[in-house]
Amino acid sequence: MYLAGVPLVRALETAGMRTVAVGAESGTVKLLRLIGIMRPRVLACTPSYAEHLIERAPEVLGRPAADLGVEILLCAGEPGAGLPAVRRKLSEGWGGARVHDILGGVHGVINVSCDADEYQGMHVLGADHAVTTQLIDPATKERVRVTDGAVGERVKTALRWQAAPPFRYSVGDMYQVFTGPCACGRSGERIKVIGRVDDLLIVKGVKVYPGAVKDVAASFVPDLSGELRIVLDQPPPRVVPPLRVTVEAGPGTEPSRYEDLAAGFAAAMHQRLSIRPQVTVVAAGTLPRASHKTQLLEVTGPPAGA
Ligand SMILES: [Zn+2]
Structure with a gap:
């Protein structure tokens, strides 16, 4: 709240809007219960947290996020709302809500994406x-x-x-x-x-940012959950091929399909990003979620036996 929340809340109140000023640090359960009680029309948070709330709503409230009446998502803090597949996932998960990407809050910087069908920045x-x-x-x-x-x-x-x-x-x-x-x-x-700047990956001369890989993962929902980690032997940007990507199965995906999904995901990355990754599929809920910004890169050191 201290950096991104308070300036936004003050600006919205100055513009005549009524805000429910609760930060993600309050915890997912409390936040979802407050959404259920207060019925806000607009939810402002990081896109990964908006995804996390979609996952948790059925368990916490006994109903999907799509039923909570949120009409507009203001997503900030990390790329997501500008990625077509992530946008679609967020909009569907929140019952057809409009998804806007915002950037700013302090220093007089304020940038917002518009309603154009295709994301225009x-x-x-x-x-x-x-x-x-x-x-x-x-x-x-x-x-x-x-x-x-x-x-x-x-x-x-x-x-x-x-x-x-x-x-x-x-x-x-x-x-x-x-x-x-x-x-x-x-x-x-x-x-x-x-x-x-420091998340750029260079695989055999091909430059890719983790957000682009995230967009490929989001296009596999619901077979995959959309969560992923890019596992590196050394800090970026240089990656010794193959790029190792761990993706997470969707809640209803049978383990017998993991192999086919890994192959499909690798093929989609090759087609869209010109990179052939080594893909591992793990069970739903395996990858830790963050309430602030999700770190997609994981630097672990060289693979065993290397
Ligand atoms: Zn526009």
């Missing part, structure tokens, strides 16, 4: 309060010219923030900036978070 809403689309090369720190589709490490500068304002400050995220017109008709720049 987040519209920059506070351009008079902060510069939020300036890009640099993560290796050389040289400026990257902002043209339509440009990719780089984002540095932000607050224009009006008075308490320790950031000046060309990076939190280590890679962004893509769009300058062309949006499908929704709104003008202005849009940005899309691609991943963390």
Whole structure:
């Protein structure tokens, strides 16, 4: 709540909205019970936590999240709402809720994705309060010219923030900036978070961010749960092939299907990301869930026998 929650709550209240200011640190059971009692129309949290609540609602409340009346999901803190398969999973799990990706809260930075059918990145809403689309090369720190589709490490500068304002400050995220017109008709720049600078993986020269692998996993729901870990022998970016990915079976998936699912997942990754991974399927509920940001990378050291 202290960083992402309080500024958002204050902003929403200033705009005339009634908020139920409960953070994920209260715990899943309490949060779900409060949603059941207070019936909010909007839920703001990380996309992985919104997924986690879908999983837990039947057990905690005796009914699915889809029945709780949430109409809008504001997802922030990590990529997810911008990934087509994750978006679909969240919307279906919450009963057809609209899913928006938001980024900001402090320093005058506020960016929100629109209603366009296909994700278009987040519209920059506070351009008079902060510069939020300036890009640099993560290796050389040289400026990257902002043209339509440009990719780089984002540095932000607050224009009006008075308490320790950031000046060309990076939190280590890679962004893509769009300058062309949006499908929704709104003008202005849009940005899309691609991943963390230090999460980039390079497998035989192919660059991939964990979020892209997460999107492949989400497209296998309900056969898979959508949860995954990328298991590395050494810290990123360099990966000695094959890339090892552990995915989790869906709650109703028979163990006899694990082998076929592993092969199907590997084929989908090859087709969509040009990487052939080594895939392990584990039983539903095996991978730990996080209430804040889920860490998809797990650095374990070299595999046994290597
Ligand atoms: Zn738009």
